[in-house]
Amino acid sequence: MTQQGVRWTADQVLALAPDAASRKAGSKLGAAGPWSEAGSSEEGTVWGLCKGSGSKPYQTVIDLADATGPAYKCSCPSRKFPCKHALGLLLLWAGGEGAVPPGPAPDWAGQWIEGRRQRAQEKRTAESAGSAVGAGDPEGARRRAERRAVRITAGATELEQRLADLMRGGLAGAEQAGYGLWEETAARMVDAQAPGLASRVRELGVIPSSGPGWPVRLLEECALIHLLDQGWLRRERLPDGLASTVRSRIGLPASADGPPLRDRWLVLAQYDTADARLTTRRIWLHGTGSGRTALLLSYGAAGRAPELALPVGLELEAEVAAYPGTGQLRAALGEQFAPPAPSATRPPGVSTDHAAARYGEALRDDPWLDSVPVTLDRVIPAPDGDSWQLADADGDSALPLTPSARSRPGLWRMVALSGGAPVKVFGECGHRGFTPLTAWPEGPGEAVQLC
Numbered sequence: 001m002t003q004q005g006v007r008w009t010a011d012q013v014l015a016l017a018p019d020a021a022s023r024k025a026g027s028k029l030g031a032a033g034p035w036s037e038a039g040s041s042e043e044g045t046v047w048g049l050c051k052g053s054g055s056k057p058y059q060t061v062i063d064l065a066d067a068t069g070p071a072y073k074c075s076c077p078s079r080k081f082p083c084k085h086a087l088g089l090l091l092l093w094a095g096g097e098g099a100v101p102p103g104p105a106p107d108w109a110g111q112w113i114e115g116r117r118q119r120a121q122e123k124r125t126a127e128s129a130g131s132a133v134g135a136g137d138p139e140g141a142r143r144r145a146e147r148r149a150v151r152i153t154a155g156a157t158e159l160e161q162r163l164a165d166l167m168r169g170g171l172a173g174a175e176q177a178g179y180g181l182w183e184e185t186a187a188r189m190v191d192a193q194a195p196g197l198a199s200r201v202r203e204l205g206v207i208p209s210s211g212p213g214w215p216v217r218l219l220e221e222c223a224l225i226h227l228l229d230q231g232w233l234r235r236e237r238l239p240d241g242l243a244s245t246v247r248s249r250i251g252l253p254a255s256a257d258g259p260p261l262r263d264r265w266l267v268l269a270q271y272d273t274a275d276a277r278l279t280t281r282r283i284w285l286h287g288t289g290s291g292r293t294a295l296l297l298s299y300g301a302a303g304r305a306p307e308l309a310l311p312v313g314l315e316l317e318a319e320v321a322a323y324p325g326t327g328q329l330r331a332a333l334g335e336q337f338a339p340p341a342p343s344a345t346r347p348p349g350v351s352t353d354h355a356a357a358r359y360g361e362a363l364r365d366d367p368w369l370d371s372v373p374v375t376l377d378r379v380i381p382a383p384d385g386d387s388w389q390l391a392d393a394d395g396d397s398a399l400p401l402t403p404s405a406r407s408r409p410g411l412w413r414m415v416a417l418s419g420g421a422p423v424k425v426f427g428e429c430g431h432r433g434f435t436p437l438t439a440w441p442e443g444p445g446e447a448v449q450l451c
Contacts, residue, residue, distance in 0.1 A: 008342055012311040013090040015270065015449055016070065018080045022087060029088025032099045038092060039103040044339045046093045046100060047109040050085045052076065060085045061109040063116065065339040069309030073112045081305060148193050152250060155192025156229045159185065159201070163222055163229075171215045179205040196251030200225050224368055241326030242365070248325050249368050256332035258322030263287035265294070265318055266345050267310045268373070268426045269437035271451040274302065281306040284373050284426070284437070285320070285331075286347040293373050294320050294331040308333070312438050313447045315343035327365030329373065346424060346440055346447075349377025352392045352399045355429045371430030378422035378442075381415050390434060393422040402433040410450030414439045417448050425450075 010030070017023035029035075029050065036057065038048030044065030049057035056075075062082075063071040072086040082090075093100040105113065162185055166174060174181075182205030189198035200221070207218045231238065231246040238246065248254060268284040283296040298308035310316070319334035350358070355374040362372045379390040382398070388406055391398040405411060405427075417423055417439050427436040427450075437451045 007096070008090070008094045008311070009313065009446055010091055010094055011446065011449065012313055012342065013087060013094050015311040016082055016090070016309055017087055018082070018305045022080055022082075022084055025084035026082075026087025026091065029084055030091030030095070032092065035089070035092060035099070037106065038089065038100045039105065040093060040100050041102065041105055043113075045105055045109065045113055046089060047105060048089050048092070048100070050088065058085050059108050060089050061105075061112055062086055062089060063113055069307070069340070071116060073116075148252075151192045152194045152197075152232065152252075155189050155194050155197065156232050158188060158192075159197060159225065160229050163226055166222065171218055174204070174218060175208040175214075181205070194250050196249050197225070197228065198251070200228070227367055239326070241324075244324040245326050245328060245366050248323070248328065249366075254324055256321040256323050256330075258324070258331075260319035260321050260334050261287070261290060261292065262317070262319045262337075263289045263292070264345075265316055265320065266343055266347065267312050267314045267316075267340070268293075268347060268375075269312060269449070269451060270310060271437065272305070277302055279304065279306060281308060283308065283310050286375075288315070288345055291348075293329055294322075295329045295373070296320075296333055297330060310340060312449045313342055314340040315345060316340040325366070327362055327369070347375045347426060349375040349424050351395060352376060352379065352390065352397045353395065355399060355434070359429050359431075369430070370432075371428035371435070373426070374429045374434075375424065375426045376434075377424055379425055380420065380422055381411070381418050390425060390436070399429065400433040402430075402435045405433070405435045408451070410436065413448055414450055417441055 014023050014026065017026060032038075034051045036049045036051070038046075040046045045061065045063055047059075047061040050060055051057050059073075059075045061073045070082070070086075070090070072082045074083050074085050076083055076085055078084070089100075182201055186198040186201040186205075189195070189201055204218065204221055204225075207214050207221060210217065228246065228249055231242075232250055235243045235246055244254070264287070265285040266288055268286050270281065270283045272279055272281050274280070279300040279302060281298040281300070283298070285294045285296065286292075287294070296308060296310075298306035300306040316336060317338045318336040320331040321334055322328065323330045323332070355376060358374060359369075359372045362369055376390060376399070378393040379399075380393050382389055382391045384398075384400065388401045388411060389398040390401065401411070414423065414425065414436055422442055424440040424442075425436045426438045427434055435451075437449070439448045439450055440446075
């Protein structure tokens with residue numbers, strides 16, 4: 001498995017930066033000046049010594065062949081991953097073999113690589129053993145699942161009563177009650193072991209202060225929660241696929257039990273969302289052979305980036321396994337057969353009309369779905385009063401951008417890439433509009449990340 005000759009772009013390297021400050025600092029270290037004894041191996045390892053403020057240079061080593069994205073080790077005291085030295089070394093490597101020539105790894109780099117690969121093998125062995133132990137006690141697992149189901153049913157029944165009280169008292173009461181009422185209800189859903197319900201209930205608390213039209217939005221969200229409650233309470237009557245979707249929306253854990261699908265997967269987008277407790281990373285993949293779209297989710301503690309990192313424009317040959325549920329796109333990354341490498345492949349696109357229809361069709365399988373992944377072909381970003389839209393270059397339809405998309409710098413990168421000409425755009429299409437995540441020019445050119 002050869003990594004040499006496969007070079008990332010600077011944008012793909014900088015997409016790994018945990019924040020803007022790291023991106024800026026790493027860019028300054030992307031030249032040969034501060035580096036010595038830099039090298040690389042055919043197995044996908046890059047190493048080097050970076051001059052710092054102390055007497056000893058920082059030892060930096062990166063494993064590019066890791067299945068979950070690059071892994072880093074640096075002797076600097078930074079708590080950021082990757083640190084600025086790792087970013088700088090990757091930028092130096094991306095520039096060509098001259099500054100980071102192939103050769104044998106020094107002992108300090110080789111020991112780290114050998115150690116982490118041994119630990120990875122031990123972890124896989126332990127997970128296999130743990131699965132075998134869990135499979136050996138199906139009766140205990142069944143009893144635990146039954147006890148949790150009883151708690152969730154009690155929580156869903158209580159939530160139904162609170163929604164009924166809100167409807168009887170009128171929506172104006174929600175504004176007067178404030179956020180505390182819903183936070184208390186969300187805590188009750190946590191106690192009932194229904195984190196999905198708790199998350200949706202917390203959203204109710206902020207709607208009354210969300211601006212004009214909030215009563216309509218509150219009523220819509222209450223209706224969706226009521227539908228989810230009723231889906232759980234009547235889950236035995238649902239088709240298997242929809243019942244799995246309800247369990248997932250409630251917050252019950254599930255395993256990726258679908259048959260592994262081997263393909264060459266193009267990374268369409270990667271972005272993070274964070275709250276006070278957790279950072280969630282979403283990575284969208286396109287199977288170049290199967291045409292399937294898959295979503296990988298990775299999590300990190302608050303303030304720390306998740307481990308899985310696959311910058312836009314890379315392609316990896318790997319297996320993915322689907323999670324249960326009708327229309328669910330989430331998958332788990334399985335065995336990887338080659339390290340991620342840059343690719344000129346682009347996903348096929350559809351019209352704006354087709355994109356809207358695709359979201360409507362997806363709602364039949366999952367009524368709680370906020371959006372679906374769609375690649376738009378030949379669209380032009382255009383102002384629409386105080387807003388923006390993506391207009392179909394070959395038709396008379398358009399999709400409005402979501403409010404969050406209009407406030408991001410990526411909007412202006414997309415406008416600059418277009419220059420009034422059609423572009424291909426991948427993003428998420430839902431009831432609030434379209435959120436662009438990645439764009440490609442009409443002619444030759446690399447993907448531009450917009451998120």
